[in-house]
Amino acid sequence: MNTLFDLLLKPFQPLHPLWGLMWISALSGIMMILVFKKTSNQHAISALRRKMGSRALGMLLFLESPLTVVKLALGLILDNFIYLWHLLKPMLIITIPFLLIAAQLDARYSRQPLNSDHPSTVTVYWESSIPFDVQEEPEEGVLISPVVTIADSLEQSFSFTGNNGIFVFSEMGIYLGSSGPSGSVCIRGAERSGIIPTLFHPWNIEAPADIIKIESFTQEKNYNILGSRWGWFTVFLVFSSVWAVLGAVIFKVKV
Amino acid sequence: MKRRDFLKKAILTPAAIAALSAGCGKTTGRSGKRLIVLGVDGMDPSLVESFMERGLMPNTRRLKEMGSFNRLGTSNPPQSPVAWSNFITGAPPPVHGIFDFIHRDPATMMPYLSISEVTPPDSTLNLGNLRLPLAGGGVNLLRQGTPFWNTLLDKGIPVTMIKLPVDFPPPAANKHGLFLSGLGTPDIRGSQGSFTFFTDDPRSISDNTGGGVIIPVRDYGDGCYTCRVEGPANSLIEGNPVMSVEVKAWADRESKAVRIDMGDASVVIGEKQWSPWMHFSFPALGPLSTVHAIGRFYLKEITPKLKLYLSPLNIDPENPALPISSPDWYSRDLAEDAGLFYTQGFPEDTKALSRGIFDDDDYLSQANIVLEERMSLFHSVLSRYQEGLLFFYFTSLDLNVHMFYRSMDPASPLYGTTDSRFSGVIADLYSRIDIAVGQAMELMDDRTEIILLSDHGFAPFRRSFNLNSYLAAEGFADISSPYERNNDMYACLDWSKTGAYGLGLNGLYINQAGREKNGIVTAADKRSLMENLKTSLESAVDPLTGDRPVKNLFILEDTYPGYQMPPWAPDMLVGYSRGYRASWETTLGAFPEEVITDNMDPWSGTHCVSPDICPGSLITSLRNMPANPTLTDMGSIINNILTDGEEDQ
Numbered sequence: 001m002n003t004l005f006d007l008l009l010k011p012f013q014p015l016h017p018l019w020g021l022m023w024i025s026a027l028s029g030i031m032m033i034l035v036f037k038k039t040s041n042q043h044a045i046s047a048l049r050r051k052m053g054s055r056a057l058g059m060l061l062f063l064e065s066p067l068t069v070v071k072l073a074l075g076l077i078l079d080n081f082i083y084l085w086h087l088l089k090p091m092l093i094i095t096i097p098f099l100l101i102a103a104q105l106d107a108r109y110s111r112q113p114l115n116s117d118h119p120s121t122v123t124v125y126w127e128s129s130i131p132f133d134v135q136e137e138p139e140e141g142v143l144i145s146p147v148v149t150i151a152d153s154l155e156q157s158f159s160f161t162g163n164n165g166i167f168v169f170s171e172m173g174i175y176l177g178s179s180g181p182s183g184s185v186c187i188r189g190a191e192r193s194g195i196i197p198t199l200f201h202p203w204n205i206e207a208p209a210d211i212i213k214i215e216s217f218t219q220e221k222n223y224n225i226l227g228s229r230w231g232w233f234t235v236f237l238v239f240s241s242v243w244a245v246l247g248a249v250i251f252k253v254k255v
Numbered sequence: 256m257k258r259r260d261f262l263k264k265a266i267l268t269p270a271a272i273a274a275l276s277a278g279c280g281k282t283t284g285r286s287g288k289r290l291i292v293l294g295v296d297g298m299d300p301s302l303v304e305s306f307m308e309r310g311l312m313p314n315t316r317r318l319k320e321m322g323s324f325n326r327l328g329t330s331n332p333p334q335s336p337v338a339w340s341n342f343i344t345g346a347p348p349p350v351h352g353i354f355d356f357i358h359r360d361p362a363t364m365m366p367y368l369s370i371s372e373v374t375p376p377d378s379t380l381n382l383g384n385l386r387l388p389l390a391g392g393g394v395n396l397l398r399q400g401t402p403f404w405n406t407l408l409d410k411g412i413p414v415t416m417i418k419l420p421v422d423f424p425p426p427a428a429n430k431h432g433l434f435l436s437g438l439g440t441p442d443i444r445g446s447q448g449s450f451t452f453f454t455d456d457p458r459s460i461s462d463n464t465g466g467g468v469i470i471p472v473r474d475y476g477d478g479c480y481t482c483r484v485e486g487p488a489n490s491l492i493e494g495n496p497v498m499s500v501e502v503k504a505w506a507d508r509e510s511k512a513v514r515i516d517m518g519d520a521s522v523v524i525g526e527k528q529w530s531p532w533m534h535f536s537f538p539a540l541g542p543l544s545t546v547h548a549i550g551r552f553y554l555k556e557i558t559p560k561l562k563l564y565l566s567p568l569n570i571d572p573e574n575p576a577l578p579i580s581s582p583d584w585y586s587r588d589l590a591e592d593a594g595l596f597y598t599q600g601f602p603e604d605t606k607a608l609s610r611g612i613f614d615d616d617d618y619l620s621q622a623n624i625v626l627e628e629r630m631s632l633f634h635s636v637l638s639r640y641q642e643g644l645l646f647f648y649f650t651s652l653d654l655n656v657h658m659f660y661r662s663m664d665p666a667s668p669l670y671g672t673t674d675s676r677f678s679g680v681i682a683d684l685y686s687r688i689d690i691a692v693g694q695a696m697e698l699m700d701d702r703t704e705i706i707l708l709s710d711h712g713f714a715p716f717r718r719s720f721n722l723n724s725y726l727a728a729e730g731f732a733d734i735s736s737p738y739e740r741n742n743d744m745y746a747c748l749d750w751s752k753t754g755a756y757g758l759g760l761n762g763l764y765i766n767q768a769g770r771e772k773n774g775i776v777t778a779a780d781k782r783s784l785m786e787n788l789k790t791s792l793e794s795a796v797d798p799l800t801g802d803r804p805v806k807n808l809f810i811l812e813d814t815y816p817g818y819q820m821p822p823w824a825p826d827m828l829v830g831y832s833r834g835y836r837a838s839w840e841t842t843l844g845a846f847p848e849e850v851i852t853d854n855m856d857p858w859s860g861t862h863c864v865s866p867d868i869c870p871g872s873l874i875t876s877l878r879n880m881p882a883n884p885t886l887t888d889m890g891s892i893i894n895n896i897l898t899d900g901e902e903d904q
Contacts, residue, residue: 146523217520222591229591
């Protein structure tokens with residue numbers, strides 16, 4: 001999945017992360033509204049919206065007849081449920097690509113690149129015992145703290161600070177931190193594989209034998225938009241929503 | 256509009272927003288002159304001359320040769336809040352109202368910080384134990400007078416004031432102004448810097464003179480210490496309970512390191528290492544209102560006992576709980592560019608050194624972090640500087656010279672016990688300030704000038720003068736409860752027989768009838784009492800050295816004739832001789848047995864002496880400076896440079 005998204009997002013890699021994120025959000029919004037159009041019953045939604053409009057108008061016209069207003073209001077409530085039912089299928093279909101895209105963007109745009117100001121902390125959870133000979137051999141330019149061992153819970157932790165945005169953990173070939181072009185996956189740890197971890201935790205790799213999982217704590221990345229700080233998800237949600245609404249107007253999608 | 260046109264315009268929207276975003280925070284204004292003012296607190300002219308001669312300050316020497324070098328007349332008293340207020344307003348203390356770090360309310364005799372005050376809301380909505388503020392309340396700057404930069408702002412000249420002292424809270428937002436508060440900015444608890452020290456050996460810290468809290472913690476065998484970090488009081492809840500967060504410190508004594516867990520955050524630090532800034536969140540009203548702070552841990556020792564220091568919790572510049580910049584986004588902008596930084600006014604933890612929490616190495620490692628952060632901030636601000644006034648303040652020299660004057664003063668009582676490794680600390684600091692001067696000079700061109708100035712110089716602090724004890728010994732004050740002599744706030748005094756009392760670092764007050772809570776001295780007797788005090792104090796002799804501890808006793812109405820003094824002003828200012836200063840006990844109204852004692856505190860340098868002893872420095876790229884310049888002249892000099900002399904016209 002990471003390779004597929006690497007390919008899909010390649011055009012955005014040369015851009016500044018904020019620009020890349022905004023363009024991806026915009027395209028996602030338009031894509032999602034088009035999927036909605038294809039997977040929803042546009043005719044039924046259109047008819048239902050007209051029906052709801054006429055009921056609302058009726059309530060305004062027959063204000064002097066409380067019984068009629070109540071009947072129309074009850075009908076409006078029922079129409080709302082029917083409307084939600086019409087939305088259910090397309091929304092369920094959209095949810096899957098939405099979650100996949102969100103997970104990929106989280107893996108690529110949510111963390112600060114490693115640098116000397118922001119140490120990252122790694123915790124390794126061992127399965128049965130802690131080997132004595134674990135030695136972290138940092139790359140050149142990487143500073144590492146001593147390793148704290150918590151024997152009771154079979155945990156080992158250390159912090160590191162890197163200048164080159166990458167850290168090699170032990171001899172297991174685990175690369176942490178972000179490196180390379182903007183929007184590349186920032187690996188945060190490892191866990192045992194399975195369909196769900198593989199799809200929805202793209203920031204993790206396969207945990208080596210004897211290790212339950214590896215977690216790392218790295219600084220979250222925020223984006224400066226008009227003087228205020230936005231998390232990646234807010235940027236994605238706002239821009240994809242705005243473009244979904246615009247797309248609905250442009251492509252005449254009944255929502 | 257055709258669909259194609261619409262699409263074209265819509266596609267441009269993200270780019271437009273990004274472009275707007277990239278432009279946000281940059282100052283714009285008319286093209287014109289540039290003036291960089293480096294305010295270096297405590298830069299002593301004699302030391303500058305000495306270090307320039309030794310080749311340690313080549314950039315400063317170059318600046319001097321290009322322009323001029325002067326001694327800069329300081330304020331009376333020569334304390335930083337007073338001196339910088341003189342600089343800001345171009346006026347003496349009776350105008351700006353700052354006479355000392357500490358003032359007292361004569362009606363209650365309670366001391367308070369002179370720079371700013373926090374006022375509670377005028378009205379609240381009470382819902383159960385909730386107290387929701389409806390109107391009023393906030394933080395007020397107590398400095399009065401008109402800042403010199405208002406003239407520049409009125410003319411549309413950009414003004415950037417970074418870490419300016421006595422400017423908390425910062426002024427209201429102005430489209431031409433960028434302000435970041437400096438000295439006077441509190442920590443998140445409202446103090447001027449209160450550390451927390453977690454240890455399972457609390458008895459090793461016997462000094463209880465304040466500056467922080469010692470929290471005993473215990474390892475129950477699993478290596479985990481549960482540390483409760485106290486934040487600010489919660490004014491939204493009845494009784495203002497203190498908010499706190501739990502931090503777990505997992506100790507590994509073999510590797511001599513701890514893992515500190517707080518919420519989702521986690522960091523590992525080894526012995527003698529500092530953590531990065533960590534974010535603390537104190538929920539005041541569930542998720543609706545949260546107070547944000549930042550702090551750094553330092554693992555002083557792990558074997559045999561845990562000694563874990565936590566810096567004072569600073570206001571988070573990315574999410575400030577109190578106003579520290581103007582516009583309010585400016586602190587966040589700086590933090591994003593330069594990294595998180597100490598926002599409290601006194602970042603160097605001198606109290607931790609004085610109390611023995613830090614040794615000299617620990618203290619210097621912390622002071623080094625402060626200076627590195629300040630340099631990073633300076634670099635960030637300098638790289639965006641376009642035009643107008645840029646003022647940048649350095650605190651490191653002042654606080655570190657206070658703490659390490661002993662390393663270069665053979666007459667200091669602590670000189671013999673100070674490791675010779677630290678003999679070059681002060682010279683090194685001056686050299687590092689010189690690097691900043693060099694960076695500013697790189698921007699010099701035909702429209703750019705540079706001013707390097709300090710608020711005061713320095714003198715040794717070898718002997719402590721217990722002013723209140725002297726007053727009692729000479730019959731100006733009466734002690735009715737001798738066993739309470741060492742308690743603060745005049746606990747031992749019989750006010751009905753007390754004519755004068757000392758408070759703060761240089762203040763001397765008459766216990767005046769009708770003004771002080773228990774005043775006895777009538778207006779008719781006040782002048783003669785002040786003259787008696789002047790004669791007595793100026794003739795006092797240190798029995799150990801034979802020197803006179805008090806060089807000048809300034810009667811305020813004579814020093815500042817024609818001014819109406821506010822009720823919080825002292826009546827006299829004690830101008831100590833070189834080598835002497837008010838004891839720490841005197842500053843808060845205690846009466847130790849001995850009048851003069853050796854100063855055994857690492858705080859071994861001072862400027863709270865007679866102002867003629869410690870003038871500041873003024874080095875500029877300008878050749879034509881007025882003769883005998885003083886701090887009060889600087890505002891109009893700066894305005895004249897930037898307005899081509901319009902100020903004088």
